[in-house]
Amino acid sequence: MTTAHTIAGTARPGPGATGLSIAERYRLVRDTTERLAAPLSAEDQTVQSMMETSPTKWHRGHTSWFFEVLALRPHCPGYRLFDERFLFLFNSYYEALGPRHERGSRGLITRPGIADIARYRHHVDEAMTDLLRTEPDPVLSRVITLGLNHEQQHQELLLTDIKHAFAQNPLAPVYCPLPADRDDPPAPPPRWIQVEGGLHWVGCDAGTTDFHFDNEGPAHTVFLNDFQIADRPVSVGEYLEFVEDGGYRTPTLWLADGLPLARDWDGPAYWEKRDGAWFARTLHGRLPLDPAEPVCHISYYEAQAFATWAGKRLPTEFEWEVAARRWSDGAVRHPRDIRPHPGPLHPGFDQDVWEWTASAYLPYPGYRPAPGAVGEYNGKFMVGQMVLRGRSCATPPGHDRLTYRNFFAPAARWQFSGLRLAGEIQ
Numbered sequence: 001m002t003t004a005h006t007i008a009g010t011a012r013p014g015p016g017a018t019g020l021s022i023a024e025r026y027r028l029v030r031d032t033t034e035r036l037a038a039p040l041s042a043e044d045q046t047v048q049s050m051m052e053t054s055p056t057k058w059h060r061g062h063t064s065w066f067f068e069v070l071a072l073r074p075h076c077p078g079y080r081l082f083d084e085r086f087l088f089l090f091n092s093y094y095e096a097l098g099p100r101h102e103r104g105s106r107g108l109i110t111r112p113g114i115a116d117i118a119r120y121r122h123h124v125d126e127a128m129t130d131l132l133r134t135e136p137d138p139v140l141s142r143v144i145t146l147g148l149n150h151e152q153q154h155q156e157l158l159l160t161d162i163k164h165a166f167a168q169n170p171l172a173p174v175y176c177p178l179p180a181d182r183d184d185p186p187a188p189p190p191r192w193i194q195v196e197g198g199l200h201w202v203g204c205d206a207g208t209t210d211f212h213f214d215n216e217g218p219a220h221t222v223f224l225n226d227f228q229i230a231d232r233p234v235s236v237g238e239y240l241e242f243v244e245d246g247g248y249r250t251p252t253l254w255l256a257d258g259l260p261l262a263r264d265w266d267g268p269a270y271w272e273k274r275d276g277a278w279f280a281r282t283l284h285g286r287l288p289l290d291p292a293e294p295v296c297h298i299s300y301y302e303a304q305a306f307a308t309w310a311g312k313r314l315p316t317e318f319e320w321e322v323a324a325r326r327w328s329d330g331a332v333r334h335p336r337d338i339r340p341h342p343g344p345l346h347p348g349f350d351q352d353v354w355e356w357t358a359s360a361y362l363p364y365p366g367y368r369p370a371p372g373a374v375g376e377y378n379g380k381f382m383v384g385q386m387v388l389r390g391r392s393c394a395t396p397p398g399h400d401r402l403t404y405r406n407f408f409a410p411a412a413r414w415q416f417s418g419l420r421l422a423g424e425i426q
Helices: 023-036 042-046 056-075 103-108 114-131 138-167 235-246 299-307 316-327
Strands: 193-195 198-202 220-224 227-230 271-274 277-282 287-288 354-360 387-389 406-408
Touching: 023 056, 023 138, 042 056, 056 114, 056 138, 103 387, 103 406, 138 271, 138 277, 193 316, 198 316, 220 316, 235 299, 299 354, 316 354, 316 387
Parallel strands: none
Antiparallel strands: 193 227, 198 220, 271 277, 277 287, 354 387, 387 406
């Protein structure tokens, strides 16, 4: 069954797209957020199902707060705040910008309602439109481009967060219907790509792309031994073999920190067994497992345990990047739309789930956080997290790069996270 259902319109260029003005890119990104939120009721947009997730209306408010605080207030003389209280309510973690509402209590804020959030977004958008009637100077342009990429991150979070909330609902709500024309081919057998070791160039430097986050640079060389890596992620069918072989009940497969979690899990997040058959909670509702899709919603611990069970290992983030550069022609290929569920697997480094790597999230040699509040964007989280590479079905168009470093705590699994196997050349 195919699940390549577009929920944010047809494929559209993202913030780094050439040929569009920054004002046009701004409008495209802001409109996409509203299209993603449109299927959700006021109740849907208020719920917060765990501390790590946020309500939809908070995502809509916070991304507007970002432009209001970092673009409009410093660069638009006479700008009038929509509501001064929102400075506190929609700050996420920027200590330099003042106090903020407790993260785990965002779902308790029934007011402002979604109509108020819509007015807030309109107020900010009108001011930004006026500000962008003339081409911004380089400093403001960088801030706005960062804000657009920041909002694209929250577009993906909007989907993963409401999916987690819907998964707690016994009625198995449907965010959008499953397309009727579904005809998935079986997952192709994985091919093993062999990569010669030596010194390899990784990361980004300023000027090498339209945009990259600061944690993707500076570019530098790394030494790698010879290795091999699968040309596609692990499938649902392959992961189901691990589950049914007792993978979650075999302590020798698991890291010590993950073993207590494994004892409480029977499979990936959102999987459930009914009358001997496996199903998954998806944004299309409850569906039978599709063995041709990439497995997703697994933690780093599950990815590592599966790799051990399969006699392989996870690639490092640098092995992943070097192989992807060589075999994907410099771009992560997949249909450029935002979709609520991964599609069938294809060979050749196509991406539809984020992939756990064996690399801790640490700064690159020579990394320095930017001055001011934007310096809090990435650097302060470089501890206790693991790197994921690639993109997912919910990653917005134009927001993926081979150097992109996503990161989450090793137990996290509400994201569209899967794995790709690697190993030594035999």
